[in-house]
Amino acid sequence: MVGSVASLLRSMVNGGEDLIADCLAGIIMTAYILGKRVGVAYVRVDQRLKEKVGAGIREGHQIEEWYGDLSSLLKYLEGRKR
Secondary structure: OHHHHHHHHHHHHHOOHHHHHHHHHHHHHHHHHHHHHOOOOHHHHHHHHHHHHHHHHHOOOHHHHHHOHHHHHHHHHHHOOO
16 A cells, blocks of 8 residues: 555656556555455445545535535545446
8 A cells, every 4th residue: 555655656746647547546446455354345445435525525624625525526426326
């Protein structure tokens, strides 16, 4: 995970969108697999993610206030289950 984050930071300086997206996908994949290895189902990770995003919206997280990113993410997460 640490190596993936380091790769992401390097790609943000030297890479393009494809490389950044690849690094982000690797981080997300690693998080899901780590969860599974410690007994947390993929669906539970998804549930907690939605809960955390919703809490950030309700609590007025700065990224939500400035950019509306949490609302956008929640809309995406709810739409992809269809």
